[in-house]
Ligand code: NAP
Ligand code: ZN
């Protein structure tokens with residue numbers, strides 16, 4: 001079947017309309033009419049060829065919410081008419097140890113997990129195509145239930161990447177009451193990190209390079225805000241954090257943050273900049289037994305847990321709706337940290 005989409009034809013080409021093929025739905029597949037798709041900085045890194053191994057044409061988009069229009073005969077958990085969501089993965093080997101433990105994002109099968117875009121596609125198609133499109137076909141194992149209200153659907157879309165990518169490390173490193181937690185970079189991921197760490201009961205400090213986001217970060221749930229360019233403000237927090245989550249999409253000095261950890265504290269990186277960070281110094285790591293770690297998205301069961309947690313508490317993303325045709329302008333604004341705090345494409349505008 002064919003569907004309308006927006007694609008980059010090459011790394012330096014602006015996104016433009018295209019018609020793509022979707023595989024015919026198999027017995028375990030769900031067909032979704034896409035209503036909304038969030039705009040992640042990973043979409044930009046990928047479309048612009050900032051990461052290795054990007055295949056073109058490239059249809060980005062992995063924060064997908066829509067309505068199911070058809071289900072295969074063996075689909076057990078979804079039915080036609082349901083609101084459903086798809087995040088960053090559409091398949092994995094299902095049999096390796098991480099897959100068997102609901103950690104599909106760390107699949108050790110021959111190809112790792114299949115990305116919603118730029119992954120290996122089934123059914124004779126080239127690479128997988130993401131959510132900047134009218135329809136998608138996905139195995140039900142990788143489809144999520146959405147329990148937010150109809151009015152909240154657009155703002156719930158960013159939970160599928162920004163939400164789970166911050167939730168998973170916050171849970172893994174036991175963020176909760178009594179913990180002092182830093183969130184670095186108040187963009188799409190970072191603003192969800194602040195909301196979720198606050199909802200989990202931690203004392204939250206937001207780190208931003210944008211003076212203009214100070215009040216907004218407090219409104220999102222931060223207890224304190226630090227402008228990270230200000231050495232004096234940074235020094236006031238030296239040696240005090242249990243955990244810091246760094247969502248910054250550009251290369252920068254990590255020592256400024258490792259120095260803020262207390263004994264056995266961890267700085268976890270989720271941002272994936274085009275150019276590497278300067279090599280961190282050993283001194284702040286050994287004096288304090290501190291760690292630098294990484295984390296990628298989250299498993300499917302954990303994503304459902306996060307979505308249900310957010311639906312129960314009315315947590316959504318702060319979004320700015322855009323038309324599909326405005327995507328290039330949205331990317332330019334992302335590069336200037338000028339987004340409060342996630343662009344979401346209204347897919348009704350793709351015609
Ligand atoms: P975003 O909305 O563009 O937010 C990034 C924020 O980083 C900006 O808003 C800005 O916040 C800060 N920042 C930007 N340039 C900076 C610089 N030069 N120095 C310091 N801070 C800077 O991006 P996003 O969608 O949240 O994604 C963030 C990163 O995470 C991207 O690299 C993305 O590819 C990656 N990602 C990783 C995963 C994973 O599974 N690990 C999943 C999704 C995304 P302030 O204005 O507050 O400083
Ligand atoms: Zn993403």
Ligand code: ZN
Nearest residue numbers: 093096099107
């Ligand atoms: Zn696997």
